[in-house]
Amino acid sequence: MTLKExxxxxxxxxxxxxxxxxxxxxxxxxxxxxxxxxxxxxxxVLTDEEIITVLSREAKKRREAAEEFAKAGREEKAAExxxxxxxxxxxxxxxxxxxxxxxxxxxxVASTGAAGPADMGKVMGAIKPQIAGKAxxxxxxxxxxxxxxxGN
Numbered sequence: 001m002t003l004k005e006x007x008x009x010x011x012x013x014x015x016x017x018x019x020x021x022x023x024x025x026x027x028x029x030x031x032x033x034x035x036x037x038x039x040x041x042x043x044x045v046l047t048d049e050e051i052i053t054v055l056s057r058e059a060k061k062r063r064e065a066a067e068e069f070a071k072a073g074r075e076e077k078a079a080e081x082x083x084x085x086x087x088x089x090x091x092x093x094x095x096x097x098x099x100x101x102x103x104x105x106x107x108x109v110a111s112t113g114a115a116g117p118a119d120m121g122k123v124m125g126a127i128k129p130q131i132a133g134k135a136x137x138x139x140x141x142x143x144x145x146x147x148x149x150x151g152n
Contacts, residue, residue: 002048002051003048003051003052003091004030004033004046004051006091007026007029007030007033007091008030010022010026011023011026011027011030014026021080021083021084021087022087024084025083025084025087025088026087028058028084029054029055029058029088029091032054032057032058033046033051033054036050036054049132049133052091052092052093052132052133053132053133055088055091055092055133056092056132056133058088059085059088059089059092060136062081062082062084062085062088063081063085065077065078065081066078066079066081066082066085069081092133092134093133093134094134095134095135095136096131096134096135098139098143101131101135101139101140101143102143102147104127104130104131105123105127105140105143105144105147106147108123108126108127109123109147109148111126112126114148115148116148116149117145117148117149119148120144120145120148123144123147123148124140124141124144127140127144
């Protein structure tokens with residue numbers, strides 16, 4: 001069963017159980033997936049890896065929105081965004097720990113021969129396939145910067 005089929009199946013279950021948060025969130029995610037499929041010159045079917053990329057992007061949007069609502073003192077809206085983010089997180093691969101990410105960065109630095117901040121692109125390019133959907137890009141970026149600056 002593909003990830004998209006799983007989402008559709010879970011949407012049906014959420015509708016049957018009248019779970020408005022889950023059904024609404026899955027609908028939004030499926031819409032984002034469909035939009036991605038029809039964007040570009042010709043329509044295509046996304047692979048599970050591409051769907052994970054869309055899910056990661058949607059989860060990031062929810063995380064950022066929750067932070068902004070919390071800053072503005074709108075706790076109810078922040079809680080809604082967090083709940084939607086948790087629904088999306090169920091469909092993402094298990095997230096890597098900071099130590100796991102640091103280990104991947106160390107291996108990438110060694111394999112690319114990166115020597116300083118100017119080599120950040122090399123390191124990011126080397127680890128991107130390994131972390132896709134499994135770690136927040138901004139966290140990885142800051143850890144790579146720290147590693148290349150001499151800290152670890």
